[in-house]
Amino acid sequence: MSENQHHVVPLWLYATIGITLLVMTGVTYFVATLDLGPFNTIVALAIASFKATLVVLIFMHVKYTSEKMTKAAIIAAIFFLGLLLTLSLADFGTRAWL
Amino acid sequence: MGNTPFWPESASNWAQGVDALYIFLVLVSVVMCVLIFGAVAFLSVKFRRKPGVQPTAIEGSHFLEITWSVLPMFFFFAFFLGGALIFFHERTPPQDASEIYVVAKQWMWKMEHPEGPREINTLHVPLGKDVKLIMTSMDVIHSFYVPAFRIKQDVLPGRYTIMWFRATQPGTYHLFCAEYCGTQHSGMIGSIIVQPEAEYQTWLNGGSSSVPLAQTGEKAFAELGCASCHRSDTQGRGPLLAGIYGRPVALEDGRSVMVDENYLRESILDPGAKVVAGFRPVMPTFQGIISEEQLAALVAYVKSLTPSSGQAAGAAPAKAEKGPPQMKSGRSR
Amino acid sequence: MATAVLPPQQRTNYLNAEHGVKSWLLTVDHKRIAILYMLSITFFFFIGGIYALLIRLELLTPAGDLVQADTYNRLFTGHGIVMVFFFLIPVVPAILGNFLVPLMIGAKDLAFPRINLLSWYLYVIAGALMLHVIITGGVDTGWTFYTPYSTAFASPKVIEAGLAAFINGFSSIFTGLNFIVTIHRMRAPGMTWSRLPLFIWAHYATSLVMVLGTPVIAITLVLLVLERVFHLGIFDPKLGGDPLLFQHLFWFYSHPAVYIMILPSMGIISELIACFSRKRIFGFNFVALSSVAIAVLGFLVWAHHMFVAGMSVYAALIFSFLTFFIGVPSAIKVFNWTATMYKGSVTYETPMLYAFGFLGLFTIGGLTGLFLATLGVDIHVTDTYFVVAHFHYVMVGGVVMAYLGGLHFWWPKITGRMYPESMGKLAALIGFVGFNLTFFPQFILGYVGMPRRYYQYPPEFQVLNVLSTAGATILGIGYLFPLVYLLWSLRYGEVAGDNPWNAAGLEWKTSSPPPTFNFDVDPVVDFEAYNYDELKEIPVER
Amino acid sequence: MSDSHAAVHSPDHHPELRHHFMTMEQQQNTASLGMWLFLVTEVMFFGGMFCAYLVYRLKYFNDFAAASQSIAVGWGAFNTAVLLVSSWTMAMAVRCAQLGKQKLLIVFLLFTMLFGSAFLGVKAKEYHDKFVEHHVPGADFSFTEKLLGHPDYVVNQYHAQMFFSIYFAMTGMHALHMVIGLGLMAYLVVATARGKFSTAYYTPVENIGLYWHFVDVVWIYLFPLLYLISRK
């Protein structure tokens, strides 16, 4: 049987992750009320990405899987989504340059 | 135009360059086709099945793979460069080009000359003069296409797109709408009439007593109450407009933008979008209040204002240094 | 070639294992689903083809005399939507891919047989919806659905048509997903990646594009429909939206989609050229990886459809530059196919004739793609018949040719019968001539300046249009032929035998037609792909 | 359409092993890969909307900020918490399935459904508020709130409406995924109760779990992007 089927994540870890996620939600809420200029967005996205990473790694067991394809799929998704966003912005972001 | 053409007429400064590049592409392609088809024909005949002859297993060759991956790249770069140079040039109109406003709608073209005359589905242009088209649409996307000039630009609702050319051959040429725009898309055609300068002047003067576009704009500027805020001294609630065109302007949020036709358009229709540094966003929107034609006139008027040209710009420039009123060449946007 | 095998009727195979309509409509056998697809896709091809003929008839004369302007607009829209979404995108993967992927890798079925059936049902539902649109008047947006025309002006049928394309998209997504998982998980023992046939590599690459690209068109169409119904404004400049956003999202899928169409065909061509040259494909690894390269690079170039759309100048430069890189893996393929024949033992059966046709026409289509990628030239020829000619060269000259080649090649495997060889050759020839006569004049027409989507045109363009219409008629006959003789062969064709071509793939190692679970004995692979040097020469000329 | 062919296989096969697989492990790996690929397609699906969001947010930042300020961030944060907890209960459910605790599995699934429904309830309330405030795009739309810190900034109606168009499209699509998730979960509850799963076979629980977590991840991004553009 593959590892991800067998690996049972200990309860304490699930609990820690759950609490961390809730705390981070509070943090992101709080940070949004501060004026950090452009960093507001960056911090908000950083926190979101941190939370998402926890969910993906622990809740979705990606940390424990030996299956390379799972990670490949995630990387592909991020990569191609990135392409969509950045290359679109190559247009919208540079229209006013000329 | 009765006969079947196999090559489009060439009547603008772009035609030669585009044709040359096209011919280059055709030549490379023909050579490639001859090579590939020749090889296919040769190999398939030479190595056709013959009794008693067994095929020989061949693995492949790194040398060949690299060669035929890298060699085409040189051609690709050449194509890219050639195309990019023409394109970049096409998108950077000279400053002193005469500016014609084009408004497209289902299914006709309206043209407004700076001197005032308006035309529908026909455009008179002087021979040998740079002409810049400032185009917008009232409904869907259209595309302004003159095959003899080798130029095409989509015309979008809600903003200006820009294109320029210099006619090099007198004559009458097709104007096509090249972006599908509904029922009469193929009927949205017209002609471009290229006339030598003198003839063109006669045509200009021959028309009904038309008011220059900027002058129409000036009138609108007064009637719409723009002048009450944008006064010719520094006392108005709005910034001085004289000489802003073609220069960067500092915005409230710290950015700075180049003042071009689209910026002027946006400033009038959506003043809040980009607020000039040092001013409060009190200018009302004129979206839905003025027509495309009025807008074009206003834009033309604002552009015509130079720090010395009386009117709204009577007094000395309010803000900082202003460069020379116009650069003779180079980019405008 | 009729080795002493029983006629297909007398052995149990996937066709006669079960009987009755229900056994077909509820089947989870990938081979039967492939047949279901074949029937429905062929149907749509002829619908699209009839549209094409009407278009060509209208363009026979400069005046718009055969049909009304609106009707014409519906014709090319219907033609484009049907041909792209309901014919060309599924044609090779859903028919030949469905049939062959499990066979070629030695699996009993695709990974998710029920999802495979679901894909077909989605296709049928989408197709029915599209037919409904066609019958009740049709859409007139062009297959590109550009806003704000589609959201604020065109006939409201665009909602239904958009939904049809949306549903069809899921059919495509599931097919791609199924292939990827199957290729990863269901290979027979010994079937390593380096032993995978190029057809499989090509389908793998295609599936990547299906999975990564199709969802974007799905959401785009949802937004389009929402915009049309609720006036969201996302694509409407009147409400502050940017119509170019629609174009970006549309082409983010629809450019890669052209590789969904061409990649499987390239897979077919690799199989054909290997078999009929009796050689391993020259530069196997490069051909295999170039498929993946095309799939990935295909996502970097979409805005080359928007050079004159009012995009940023810099973006146009970037996209033009990136587009050329697609030429490299494509070139690798063309050159390697050609080189494969070197020191081979080439024969000219019908599939090989189609492969030759593909080589020539795809090369011309691809090279003219480079014209379009060249900014200065594209400004002049975009939205003219030059583009129309370009894409018919790659889509009809490329994909349809390859599909027909593949269909003839695997016909004995699918049905157990041979098609009549001389008829096949004749049809291939007619098709080739008709095709060039139809579409070559359009290159000239385009450069001279005739815009596309015109139902009336200045009279000086007539001669070239007449040529094109004449060609289309010949081409149509070239397509009718196979329809007739392939059907004929089902009953009267020579019994094929398991491996009439003496070909190397795993699919030829089972009986024709294969049994329900593909192999009577679970296969173990101990040979390289295209090990033609280990196979005996076919003793007699067919 | 289930398998009449299962009998072809060796007698020791698991009842859930389908005809074209050799082993349960192969079947499980296959399903898992399929699910992950499906999630990839979901990323791209939402990606189209994120692209639209990004473009207009950059273009109309101030109007977006103003519109964002008008949504009840408290409810949004609450909902985020609810959804995270549901993700947690889902993770616990999968854990129970791994350990073969069928009863507890049902309990956690029911909890997950409960939190999921709570999320949707709050979402409905938020939608209703927006409706009452005329913040739903359409003829009735009007946006009169000011941008915090910029009292004389005139918010452009169209641009504010654009924000809400995207807001409703994204949260609506997200909610639709939740509804589907709830349906799947209901199926799991029934299947578990019927004893379909065991430590040897619980693939559906695992895969639906992956789906649910994915929906959660989408929300993790939606929350700051839609609710927290600028709250200073």
Ligand code: HEA
């Ligand atoms: C199967 C479908 C298919 C395929 C494979 C392609 C392949 C390519 N296409 Fe095409 N294309 C379409 C279908 C396809 N296209 C469609 C449907 C449209 C129009 C949509 C619409 O508007 O309705 C279109 C439109 C289109 C445009 C936009 C035109 C416009 O509207 O202005 C462009 C621009 O760059 C383009 C480029 C290319 C390129 C560079 C390739 C490349 O992949 C080609 C690569 C292949 C080769 C280059 C040939 C082999 C290489 C060699 C032999 C090497 C030797 C060469 C040299 C040394 C020079 N295509």
Ligand code: HEA
């Ligand atoms: C897979 C894609 C595909 C295929 C296979 C075809 C096949 C053909 N196409 Fe199409 N075409 C497109 C995709 C395709 N096309 C797309 C995407 C567009 C753009 C749409 C848009 O602008 O939105 C387009 C547009 C398009 C135009 C431009 C319309 C315009 O811009 O105004 C034309 C004009 O000639 C044309 C012609 C043809 C012809 C003659 C065929 C032939 O190959 C068809 C041959 C088939 C048959 C002829 C049918 C089979 C035979 C019979 C039914 C029997 C009866 C026939 C006889 C006895 C003669 N197509």
Ligand code: CUA
């Ligand atoms: Cu206007 Cu086409």
Ligand SMILES: [Cu+2]
């Ligand atoms: Cu493309």
